[in-house]
Amino acid sequence: MQVIHSIDALRAALKPYVMQDKSIGLVPTMGALHNGHAALIKESVKDCDVTVVSVFLNPIQFGKNEDLDKYPKRLEADAKLAESIGADFVFAPSVAEMYPEGDPLTLVRDESLESLYCGAYRPGHFRGVLTVVSKLFLITGANHAYFGEKDYQQVFLIERMVRDLNFNIKIHRVKIVREESGLALSSRNEYLSELEHSQALSINNGLHQAKELFEKGERRVALLRDVVIKSILANRGQVQYVEVVDQKTLQKFSAVLQPDVKVVILVAAFFGKTRLIDNIELN
Numbered sequence: 001m002q003v004i005h006s007i008d009a010l011r012a013a014l015k016p017y018v019m020q021d022k023s024i025g026l027v028p029t030m031g032a033l034h035n036g037h038a039a040l041i042k043e044s045v046k047d048c049d050v051t052v053v054s055v056f057l058n059p060i061q062f063g064k065n066e067d068l069d070k071y072p073k074r075l076e077a078d079a080k081l082a083e084s085i086g087a088d089f090v091f092a093p094s095v096a097e098m099y100p101e102g103d104p105l106t107l108v109r110d111e112s113l114e115s116l117y118c119g120a121y122r123p124g125h126f127r128g129v130l131t132v133v134s135k136l137f138l139i140t141g142a143n144h145a146y147f148g149e150k151d152y153q154q155v156f157l158i159e160r161m162v163r164d165l166n167f168n169i170k171i172h173r174v175k176i177v178r179e180e181s182g183l184a185l186s187s188r189n190e191y192l193s194e195l196e197h198s199q200a201l202s203i204n205n206g207l208h209q210a211k212e213l214f215e216k217g218e219r220r221v222a223l224l225r226d227v228v229i230k231s232i233l234a235n236r237g238q239v240q241y242v243e244v245v246d247q248k249t250l251q252k253f254s255a256v257l258q259p260d261v262k263v264v265i266l267v268a269a270f271f272g273k274t275r276l277i278d279n280i281e282l283n
């Protein structure tokens, strides 16, 4: 496996695969890889002739007061993990390599969905994500790309972007990987103290309580939200949002769910200073 830092070198390394019409899988990451990323890499290695894992902490998707500076960085360990799973290339460009002229003037945006849910609290976040993901698609020429469902709104917006802009790439959603405790894996879990970690389990517990209520026939949106909110608040979490949302449109429901809708509950909450997101589909 090769670690490559420049766009030209990556394109040169991938050229033989492109010439032979081989399938290229891309796993975009910001590094600090964990088993959630490992699941994405495994899928790509299984499906594709060649797998590229990008490790790029993308500054334009972070707000001024967010955790860009303290985000964990460990390229060597990331490369080892990617190699152990069978990745062929780790692409780890510098900020100057990706944005040689400073912040890009051309941005990819979804004007209607980028300001919902996470976007309401992280202005500019999704245009930063869509812009860097577009660049990675164009740089690698990948035919397949893999994203985790923990970032539900992110993968939804990426799928929509691919359709809107005719990117010739198949987006694969990969199920959330959880610790045995139920906490969804995230590079940000490292910020949690032991106490906060145990309190954060209330997110998944609350989501499961909502799912149980739903399975027993509860269709009142307020009740499904409340059970999640109460679980988090009872464990000293601060709720940023809990919304009951249409899986197909990402629009939020209010009042009572109709029988034929496909629902996902999206959550963002703080434990101490750490912001975590999670979700559960109710099918």
Ligand code: PAF
Pocket (backbone or CB within 6 Å): 028, 029, 030, 056, 058, 061, 129, 132, 133, 151, 154
């Ligand atoms: O989900 C992430 O890690 C990032 O948002 C992504 C998709 C790698 C873009 O920087």
